Amino acid sequence: MISSALKSVVITVCISAGIAGSLSLTGVSFWPSFFIVSILQIIGWQGFLYMVSVNAALKNKEIDEQMMKDYMSNSAIVPCSNCKQENLTPIQLSETNSFKCTKCNVDNVIYIHIESAQVTTPIKSLNIEDTIKINELK
Numbered sequence: 129m130i131s132s133a134l135k136s137v138v139i140t141v142c143i144s145a146g147i148a149g150s151l152s153l154t155g156v157s158f159w160p161s162f163f164i165v166s167i168l169q170i171i172g173w174q175g176f177l178y179m180v181s182v183n184a185a186l187k188n189k190e191i192d193e194q195m196m197k198d199y200m201s202n203s204a205i206v207p208c209s210n211c212k213q214e215n216l217t218p219i220q221l222s223e224t225n226s227f228k229c230t231k232c233n234v235d236n237v238i239y240i241h242i243e244s245a246q247v248t249t250p251i252k253s254l255n256i257e258d259t260i261k262i263n264e265l266k
């Protein structure tokens with residue numbers, strides 16, 4: 129920790145000395161330019177660290193949202209077999225699903241029953257006047 133901080137200080141001083149030395153060749157005084165370059169490096173580095181941390185936080189938030197979306201799409205609200213408390217639990221078709229009730233702590237196993245049904249076309253008009261007219265014609 130201390131060695132990395134010392135390394136950062138040495139690098140900052142070297143860069144500042146190099147730039148201030150170069151500027152002193154053009155007639156700019158060394159120490160004011162040395163301090164200004166040092167301060168600009170510190171401000172620039174802090175700004176860089178801030179941008180990196182904000183970017184990482186945004187990425188983490190995106191990952192959390194995606195994980196929550198995936199979790200919710202593969203989950204179901206299942207009542208406990210003992211106390212009927214509803215529990216949100218992940219469902220996977222490839223393995224036995226179980227959960228511990230959040231209210232009574234009883235272990236539950238989930239049995240999945242899959243059915244199929246024919247897709248039907250919904251009735252287009254449910255207008256009551258049309259229905260009465262159709263019934264009057266009959």
Ligand SMILES: [Zn+2]
Pocket residue numbers: 208209210211212213229230231232233234
């Ligand atoms: Zn329960």
